[in-house]
Amino acid sequence: MRSGGVRILTVIGVAILLAQVGNVVYAHVAGSRRYFAWAPNDYAVIYTVTTEVGGRQLTPAQVKKRYDIKAHGLWEDPPQRLIDYLNRYEKTYGSREHAHVILRYTLDGHREQTWRRN
Numbered sequence: 001m002r003s004g005g006v007r008i009l010t011v012i013g014v015a016i017l018l019a020q021v022g023n024v025v026y027a028h029v030a031g032s033r034r035y036f037a038w039a040p041n042d043y044a045v046i047y048t049v050t051t052e053v054g055g056r057q058l059t060p061a062q063v064k065k066r067y068d069i070k071a072h073g074l075w076e077d078p079p080q081r082l083i084d085y086l087n088r089y090e091k092t093y094g095s096r097e098h099a100h101v102i103l104r105y106t107l108d109g110h111r112e113q114t115w116r117r118n
Contacts, residue, residue: 043076045082047074047105047106050071054097060072075105079107103115103116
């Protein structure tokens with residue numbers, strides 16, 4: 001009877017692991033914006049955020065205060081997550097200020113890319 005219980009637990013454990021692996025494969029293959037995935041972090045995004053509000057360029061300290069991230073740094077998630085993060089702030093808390101945001105970034109040392117929000 002004890003070995004039957006162990007087999008059931010083994011089957012349940014394997015099913016959970018297979019479900020997690022399936023979720024990871026789906027998230028990466030489908031290009032999903034879901035960020036919960038059981039997988040090693042393999043992103044290195046060097047970025048710079050510049051923001052202009054009311055015709056005035058924000059200082060790095062003001063950018064840090066506004067978004068709670070440094071104006072320049074290393075982001076260890078997909079760049080789209082950083083873009084979504086900045087966009088979400090500007091659509092909610094910053095919506096009345098009509099800020100112009102420029103994000104310049106390189107992913108894993110490749111060519112620089114630019115994202116703008118006007």
